[in-house]
Amino acid sequence: MISRLLLATSATALLAAAPLPTKGEPAITAQTQRSGGVLTAEQTALTFDSADLAFEVLPETESLNGVATLVFTAKAPISRLPIDLDRNLPVSAIAIDGVPLAPTAWSNPEGRLTITLPKPVAAGGKVTAKITYGGTPHVAVKAPWDDGMVWSKTPDGRTWFATTAEGYGCDLFWPCLDFPTGEPALVTLHITVPKGLKAPSNGVLLGVDTLADGRTIWNWRAKHPNTYGIALNVGPYEEISGTYKSRYGNSIPMHYWYLPGEKAQAETLFAEFAPTLDFFESMIGPYPFGDEKLGVVETPHKGMEHQTINAYGNEYAKAPEGFDWLFQHEFAHEWFGNQLTAANWDDYWLHEGYGTYMQPLYGQWREGRARYAAMMQGERTSIMNLKPITQQRITTEEEVYELDKGGAGQDIYYKGSWMLHTLRALIGDKAFFDVTRLAVYGRADPKPGNFKPRFGSTKEYEALVRKVTGKDYGWFFDVYLRQAALPELVETRTGTMLTLAWRVPGNGAFPLPVEVQVDGRTRTVPMTGGKASLSVPAGAHVVIDPDSLVLRRSIALEDVAAWKAAQAAKGKPQ
Incomplete structure (x- = not known):
């Protein structure tokens, strides 16, 4: 595994001499900032079979080096590989099916690395690309609302590092297919970090190798990870672990990696893991990655649904509902985002x-x-x-x-x-x-x-x-x-007759039933054709949709929004 991470001495020396990047640096191209969109025929011609990703995280220079071995199956004949990779991570070598290419065989002017294959690959054929790259990756301005590397320090001054990539995409730190259907079927990660640091990541831990100089390589394997779900997390973490006995008969490993000095708070959050998992399994269905883990890691940014290693940065906030909404929300994405x-x-x-x-x-x-x-x-x-x-x-x-x-x-x-x-x-x-x-x-x-x-x-x-x-x-x-625009429910009351009518954009059909409470008794009004009339006693107290089951226009909320905007324009507190 060490051979995957051999660095170019000259490149390392140049990085050491350069100033550290600030937030938003180095700049990225419009291509790198873009994720998804209309795909080219070359992109849709690829099935992503597997990715073996070796990273070395270099905190002193805030740089990253990697070797990515990517295996594709061609769904149609191909002569080039279009791989997304930020050009701030220049490629130093590429081999196709074990044969090194001349540098003239690839180019990456705007963030899409295009590799000309030595020979065309027929439909159904496989091709393996080994890409060696490295440099100074883009630093996020305000993760996770924008993306990139998050270089931080723990309270005692040690490295605390994380990646986020949902918006700009996986190409910020590894060569990938940066669109939702570009998921690799299998990803193996080898993350080399300085002595004393840990690197929790996606999937199952295969083992940790210790090098002669004290650095460690953390080896992980994950199946079908979301394109932006691959995450690097590095810090002097401590760990809580346990096992959840599922109602479906399987046992699910649970892990939380947190910063030193937070044991009591970490244990309180970890205590939420099992009941939250029970809720999802009872209401939705089996945890999709039970043969890997339920993993959470504390990060120097708010949070993100990184598959089986969800990022958590909510500072153990307390809320009246009695549970941590951020942990619960990101965990929900294991079903809605990672499984689906x-x-x-x-x-x-x-x-x-x-x-x-x-x-x-x-x-x-x-x-x-x-x-x-x-x-x-x-x-x-x-x-x-x-x-x-x-x-x-x-x-x-x-x-x-x-x-x-x-x-x-x-x-x-x-x-x-x-x-x-x-x-x-x-x-x-x-x-x-x-x-x-x-x-x-x-x-x-x-x-x-x-x-x-x-x-x-x-x-x-x-x-x-x-x-x-x-x-x-x-x-x-x-x-x-x-x-x-939201549908508007128009109410008209004349004497003992209450008339209800839905008004929707385009005046189309909208036969959404509505509950009506008359003097404390509730009935469901069918609203056939989007309209209904019902007789109510004179002077009766009428409440429309008493349990707020329907999303509809609210003039009161519109007035609140307008008032807040006016206050803000005047520079007044709201």
């Missing part, structure tokens, strides 16, 4: 909407409906309705998460969550969770060993709702996913 991965960034509400909905659902599981209602109302105030959740095209990550790029931003979290809340009330708990299991596992009877990570889409999800319920709910998704 949206094939197109445009469908990432499947990750974030479900991931967000799992917090109030867990609140209900722990404490009942009052906690669920309180948490849902907390989410409701964050819905913006500026852009539709989906754009119905192939998008990049930025075009989904960033408002100025046309994305829905935080609405894929909170509006997605509220849409699921409304859907659950509409089709009922059994149908809702049947749909969820089919979306996550691809089957209704998931058990450890009978499923593997899969790709999903909005189109498939709608089809699953139709399959499970026997009804077409296209009108529902047309409004909540494909329109920005």
